Amino acid sequence: MANRRNKTKKLLQLAKVTWKKNLYENIGFPDNYTDVTFLENLRRNVNKVEITFLSAVCGAGLVTQEICSVILFVIVFMYLHCNWIQPETVFVASSVATSIGYCAHRQVPDKGHNRLQVYAKDAKTVVIFLVFGYVLSPILHTLTDTISTDTIYAMAAFMMSVHVVFFDYGLSAAVVSSCLSLNAALFAAVCLVSRLASPFHAFVLLTCAVESFALLPLLLVQWRGSALVLVATVALTVLALLSVSLIITVIFICAALFITVVCPLWFLQWQTHKDNIYGPWDEAIIDDTHWE
Template sequence: MSGWKKVLYYDQGYPDNYIEPELFLADLKKNLHTKPYRYFFVVQESGALVQQLSCVCCFICVFVWLQQEWLSPVVLMCCSFLLTLSSFLLVEVSTSNGLFSLSKTGNIQQFAMVIFFLCLLSPIMRTLTESISTDTIWAMSFGMMLVHLAFHNYGVPQAGAKVSDSVSLNAAVFAAVCLASRLTTSLDTFSLLSCAIEMFVFFPHFRRTIKEASPKFAVCMTALWVAASISLLITISSIALTFYLLTTMMITFVCPLWVIKLQHLKNNIYGPWDEAVLNKEENESVGNSDQSI
């Protein structure tokens, strides 16, 4: 090496951007904080997406059953109430500080208030889209459900994708209102909208709470949702059932394998050019030590 030094306060006869060839990219580090994933872990984590997809399929099947008068709205409301109550109790048993804790009655009061206003607004909802063609309603509902799935928060920490709970929820509610407006009675509309509130508002929080409390039970819940979707779709359309099964298999088994195969292509670089990152834990420990001194 020559007598060159990495300083700028005096002229060494070199350009300002000069660096010794031996030192060029000497501090470069690759994939410093990359965590390698295992296949079965990725398969387990894909359960959140499968559950939400199954939730959308079950909701559409419930709408078809109501429209074809295969399902009574009273039976739907009773089943929805029992499932919601079971979810409350399950979260209360699994964790003492869950979002739906029975000791905190605020959530139950909000749920009762939403159901009350749905009951009042159901006649208006049923006639809200009378001037819109049925084909347009199907197209808008399908598009809004896709938006719901695309922007839904699946609980992945530090996700690179942009998620928005408000956009996802509003899209699902909009699709539910469009579908409910094609039912014949106000009671049918009320039962479908109350089911939508339980599926798209309360179920995502229930799923995250249960996953934190018991990851194994979350896997069982994924299997239950898939079984329920298959049982409902088989009565409506074999084509929809085939598409659902292929999509579920793709999400559960093929995409995780694809992620594992592409891990070696990940190439995050780190070096002295990166911005400084404040480590709060180290600063707190240093502050506590200074106070003790």
């Protein structure tokens, strides 16, 4: 009887006390006790963003677009390696294309500088690169000459894969590293130049590497997510691959369709099953945006 009276007394005391979400103020309540107000602040999918199929395709197309850049560079190497084209022709064609892209990129000068200052600074950079690149091309041509060809191709393929994985596609993620991506592509180019016929061939290929992996992304960032640029890049890659191998062209088309169409469809389908919940059990986040 005494134990029953004590339990009844405790229940009556707890009934008069209001439960709070602060654990240290809930004296007498069990640690796992909650009332009906606990789930009042339950929220679902707070930061969910509705993505259309076209935007998903354009986002995935950035990966396809960078893969196309790598393939086009490799095709240039094959043409130079097999003597299917003269290095002078490649150098002139790439220089003309780069000049056109530069004019499109410099339509609006930098703030605080006039056009003459910007052009003079860029011309100085180009001259320095051409002079040092041409002078150092004999050294770079023989730098990896003693390494076997199979090892060179394996290293180049691995470095190009690193370039594609760590490339900056416009997302803030831990895996993104523009420096690592660029250095990996240039390292792959240095590996490949040792298999060319002359130092001038090496100079031309390194110039194409800088234009493809350092300058071209600066131009394409202005049209990032453009379906027209994606279609043009894929079409150019298909035409270039047709001159090399029909089987590889078919494999590339299938891979491009998988990355650009199938993966976005899977993403949109899985997006419908997203169900993130937010409530009092989450860790407290200090909002210091209003602090000075």
